[in-house]
Amino acid sequence: MTLNNVDLNLFVVFDTIYSERNLTRASEVLNITQPAVSNALARLRATFDDPLFVRTGRTMSPTPAAQNAIGPVQQALRQLRASVDQFGRFDPQTSQRTFHICQRDASALVLMPDLIKALRVSAPGIRVHCHQLDRAHAPVELASGQVDFVVDTLLPHRGDLNGTPIYTDRYVCVLRKGHPLASKMLTLERYLALDHILVSGRRRGRGLVDIALGRLGKQSNTVLRVPHFQPAFHVVMETDMSVSAPLSLARRYDVIIKELPFEPITLDSTLYWHKKADLDPASIWMRNQILAAGRRQRQSKLRRAQVGS
C-alpha cells in the first residue's frame, strides 16, 4: 500500500465506523450519507485487502486486521488534529521551539542576559542557540532556515531579508581601575600613546577606531588583536592597555570608561530575519522579545551615569 494513492479521509471514516460499529450512525457523525460511508468502507477494504468490518447481527464488528490497525490510525489522527489545531498559533508558555541567532559576542553580551531572563519567565520551554556570526554566510543561513535571526550592524543588502534597528551604541575607551590615566582627561595625544587591543572577527584589516583615526591622519598603537571582546576586557583589567568598545558592553565590567577624544563612533545593531518568516507567529513573538530587550538596554543606559572624558 502506498499512501499517495490513499485518500487520508478514509482513515477518519475507519475510525468513526470503529467507534460507532454502525455505518448509519457513522454517516450521521461524519455528516455524509450512509451509502457514502459504505463506498468509503469499500475503498478501505480494497486498500487493506481485508473486510475490516463484518456484520454480526445489527452491528459491524471489526476483523483482527481492523483491531490491529485502529491503534496506529487513532494515534496518527490525534497527531494530525493536534497539528491542525496548532497551525498558525504560537503559545510561548508551552512551546518547545529552539531559536537560532547569529551574532557577535558584543551584542550577545549586551542582549542575551536580559533576553534570556525575560524568556525564563514568559517562555520556559523555549531554547536559544547562539552562533558566531559569519557575515558572508548569514543571509544564506537565514534563507535556508538554519538560522532564525541575525544581529549585526550591517548585512549585505538582499531583497529577501527584513531588518529593524534594535539599539544604537557608541564606542568608548576602556581602562583598568587605578590606571595612570584614570583621573586625567583623555586627550588625543594620551590616547595615541596607549597600547591598544583591537577586537575584530577578521584576521587583518583596520577596525572602526583606526578608520576614524585615519581620517585625522593618525593611527593607534595596536599591540593585541583578538576576535572577541571578553578576552580584551580581561587583558585591560590586568594591564595598562586599553580597548575601544561599545558603551553598553563596557558598563558590564568594573572598569574606567572614557569618551573617545575624536569623532564619536556609533554602532547601529540591527535585527535581521528572512521575509518568509514575516507572518510566522513564533518569529513575530521572538522579534518582539529581542526588540524589547533592546529597548530595556536603551532605557537602562539613559538611567545610568555620565561617562568621564
Place this chain on the structure above:
DNA sequence: GCTTAGGGCAGTAAGGGGTG
C-alpha cells in the same frame, strides 16, 4: 485562457441479508 474528456466521490433509489 477556454473547452472537453475522464476520474473520483457523494447522493438517490432499489435490492437483499440478518434479526427479533
Place this chain on the structure above:
DNA sequence: CACCCCTTACTGCCCTAAGC
C-alpha cells in the same frame, strides 16, 4: 414478516489534465 441496515447501480457534480 417487518424492520433495520448494508451493498450495489446509477447519476450528477467537481476537479484536473490535455488539447487547441
